[in-house]
Amino acid sequence: MYTLLIVQLAVSGALMGMVYALIAYGFQLTFATSKSINFGQGELVMLSAFFSLSLIDSGLPYWLVVPGGMLFGAVLGLFVERAAVRLSLEQKGEGWILLTIILGLLGFSAAENIWGRDDRPFPTPISSDPLHFFGIDVTPLELSVAIGVLAVMGLVELFKRKTLLGKAFEAVSADRDAAQLMGISATRTIQLSYGLSGLVAALAGILVAPITTVGPTMASVLILKAFSVAVVAGLDSGFGIVLVGLFLGALESLTSFYLGSGWREAPGLILLILALAVRPNGVFGKASIRKV
């Protein structure tokens, strides 16, 4: 019975871990093209969830809310690229770290004042009555998260491999200067990557909102774990993030069972610092050669 409880905890945790993986995937998209990530991505997740909630409140059916929310996220992603990233990339500086943090703060404050500081439930047509698999309970809601995550990641990867625009994306990721010499606009491609990143972040928000409820702080812990997943797996690790996401989700679920829920963030944070110390390119990442 006890083993079953442990497995149950691990499975529920792992399914949540898929959300971290999805947000981490958003980091990978922009890191591939521009070597930059949005430190305010958590606020982007949260704002998209709030926006989707407003769409639901206005009476829109769920199947329209999802693309609507994702579109909103993509627009925010484009805004972040324009306002916070482009200038410092042109100057080859790291000002984007501060600037994306600043935009996140702005978004946080806006959400507090527009939608209020309280957590609100996020209605969903997907049932949360548990299904039983070999004695383990899994809700369709949790399953929808996993399916949604894998589906959108699969679609983006397909887009990168099968379309001309996607090939341009891959070319800029491989070598920005060479791609530019071949007539591919790096600026446009980086823009595209931020749009896509916003899109997947918004989906993460919509998927996780029914489980966590929606509030200004809903993403502040989520984002730390997404950072952990991205860094531990490696910012260029491809699907390695899914494995790390599953692992970290299970780990923190067990930690909160054994040590209390206040400590649930600790393993991810420790893993992140350790991973940076031991393998700065991540468990699944490639080491780069220093050139002079």
Next chain:
Amino acid sequence: MWKRLLLIRGAELAALALLAAIPLMVDNSYVLGLLTLLAIYGILLIGLDVTVGYLGQVNLAQAAFLGLGAYAAGLSVAHFDFGMLAALATALVVGLIFGTLLAFPALRLEGPQFALATLSFSALSATTLNEWEGLTLGAQGLQVSRPSFLGMTLDAPEFFWLCLLLLALVWMAMRNLLSSQWGRAFEALRDSPIATDAMGVGTYRHKVAGFALASGLGGLAGGLYAFNFQYLQPQSFGWDLMVILLLGVVLGGRKSLWGALVGASLIALLPNLLSNRGLFQIFSAIGLLIALAAGGQGLLKKTTRPFQALAPVVAMGILMVGSLIVENTEDWRKAIFALMLFSVVVGLPEGLMGFAARFLAKLFHIEPPRLPAPASLDTVLPKRIANGGALLELRGLERYFGGVKAVDGVSMTVQAGEIHGLIGPNGSGKSTAVNVISGLYVPTGGDMLLRGKSLPVGSLFKVARTGVARTFQNLQLFGELSAMDNVMVALKDVYRSPLPLVLLGLARGEEKRARAAALALLELVGLGDQARSLAKDLTYGDQRFLEIARALARKPELLILDEPAAGLAHPDVNKLMEIIKRIHERGVSIILIEHHMDVISELCGIVTVLDGGKIIAAGTAEQVKRDPKVIEAYLGVVDDPAGAAAPAQAG
């Protein structure tokens, strides 16, 4: 000279005296509280500026160190009955220890990874302070009593003077430190970690020291914070405070003690500013005017891009409009911080003090300090007697990248006192060989001997310490440092004073000697009149020469020049050859990688030719030029080798 010293020191003393005198003139506990907070934030921001300004890394852990220091001081009083000084020392040491612990994993990290590591550390420390209720009482908060100071009970004004005194001490110590070799090393490692190691300065040591110092000051400020408020809660040291601290450093101005003080005053006053609507309206109007003026000026002079000029105006415009519409500005405090920070980061990257310093220097005609007379070259680069014999021996050196054999079994000997040419077509393995010798790459196989002893492998730093110095094909100068500072960073055998003496300002003598030595080397390469120019502002040719002067500061036995003539105009090539001859006359052995055959022919007694990672020929320049294998490597297969021209300017 005296005017400069008088004005700068005078301004510091005046500011200190003014701050100290306020409690005597104004009997107002609220004002006193603000002043105390200003002094505490001052110490905190001077620390944060070491990482954000000098090391150039986004440090998101300073608020956490403030918290750790505060709890350490508070708990040491509660549990061990420590006095004020002992408790403050505890706070400082706790900051230092945790800073060092975090610095070690964060060592190898740059940019976003470093920011993430510090972010995780803050989150971890917040979790611990919250959850370890047995020690910290968690979210309930911890009452702290203010201990006695050397037996005296301090009330508010006296405690403020203590904070101010500590701020003044920290100010002096940091001024001494940051204007010494330590400060230069911090900046060098921000601009090029590779070159910092290659100049034998030691990236790790300085990065750890800089970060630990910043954290220690954070801890000390935390101790004062605890005894000022006498009540601690974990959430006081969270993300909100961190953003405010960054605002302080960036707004005040990076790499500036005055900037930290200005920033500290601003963030101490911010809450007042936000709670008073009229004041806030005036403030945002001023902000908008500054943004308009700065942006307009930048656009007219075409020094800024349109985005850089317009974005702050838009942000400040939103702030202005918001201040008129919004009823309760407190609700929007985060957005207000964000808009202000955004405007400063984009539109005024040097901060208020960076801007003001230039203005004031012009206003008072403050001249930079005078340069000393250059030292004699005999002390800076003592003449070596070249006694012949093998200096550097490579035996079967190999370096593979995956399946690519970049260096594939190279054996060669560099005799002491010679200029040894290393040539070969692009991709023949010259640069890889040099990178292996100088320690950037670990060899896949083979041996390297310097004067018969094995050369350290895979560490630029260790190789630099053996007397091998190098320049870089793709320049690796410290762009934000002056030409003189670039050379001074690398100087060998000059900086001997231990850290405490440096902090006390008792290391000025060696600093003067270092300046004289650096000038001598700059004159050797013809840059004597450019000593004060920033490296990034020099012409391309002068940057190449500066790289050579910097390498010479290591007093090298063996100097490796990696394509020093690449991209140089003809007159500069001649100048370069003169410089190399002069260096050779001082008895320095040289490995010269070059594509210019005329340079090689004129300078090198012996030339080794690489192709495909292997040596294909060796001999005098004339011999190699006629070697059919060399001609084939450069020009392809030729039917009649005797008739082929020498590969002048190949590559």
